[in-house]
Each structure stands twice: as C-alpha cells, then as structure tokens.
C-alpha cells in the first residue's frame with residue numbers, strides 16, 4: 001500500500017497538528033516532536049509518536065526493517081518549532097543525512113520524512129532530496 005505525501009498528511013492531520021502544538025512553537029525555545037506514520041493490514045494509517053526531543057534533535061525508537069509495532073512505516077515526521085527568523089525552518093543537513101543514511105528507513109512503502117515548520121511541510125526523500133509539499137496551514141485547517 002503506497003500512499004502519496006498528500007494522502008498521508010491529510011489522513012494524519014489531527015495527529016500532526018497535535019505534535020506541532022506539543023512542540024510548543026515559539027520564536028525561541030520549543031522542542032521537537034515527531035513520530036512514525038504506519039499502515040495496518042487494512043490500509044488504515046495511524047501515528048506512533050516518539051519521545052519528546054530537544055530544541056533541534058530527536059531520537060527515533062527502534063524501527064527495524066522499516067517496521068514498528070508490526071506495521072509498515074510509510075513515513076516519519078518531526079517538527080521544527082522555532083519560528084524565529086534566526087532559525088532554519090527547512091530540513092537541516094543533519095536531518096537530510098539522518099533520513100538518507102538510515103538503512104531501516106528504506107522500506108517498500110516508505111515515502112520519506114516530513115518536517116513540519118510554521119509555514120511549510122517539507123518532505124525529505126530517502127535519496128536525501130527535499131521539497132515543500134504543502135503550506136502547513138492548509139493541512140492544519142482541514
């Protein structure tokens with residue numbers, strides 16, 4: 001079951017918004033929140049949240065062979081809660097390397113890692129390329 005980026009974002013919108021709020025977005029401070037978006041045998045998507053991160057780092061729980069809790073991981077995400085102009089909103093070099101070099105995030109159905117910032121939702125593909133997928137408010141206002 002392969003989903004498009006927009007399908008994944010739309011069906012996970014409530015959980016993504018909750019993670020965004022939990023990360024306490026502000027011009028300074030805040031901390032990263034994130035998770036895996038997984039699919040069950042019936043094609044139903046759900047979110048498995050990670051432990052709270054720090055201001056610019058978050059650790060992933062084990063996800064061997066692109067599975068967690070027996071379900072295929074179709075995407076992962078984390079927030080960039082610092083909304084000040086001094087902070088980088090787009091994926092950092094560390095983000096890109098982490099996504100690209102994670103051999104357990106190369107599953108058949110894995111699309112990539114979403115980075116949710118105040119303005120845009122980015123997608124880092126397993127190749128390391130990233131692009132803007134949608135304006136964050138378009139997802140959150142649904």
Ligand SMILES: [Zn+2]
Nearest residue numbers: 080091092095
């Ligand atoms: Zn990041």
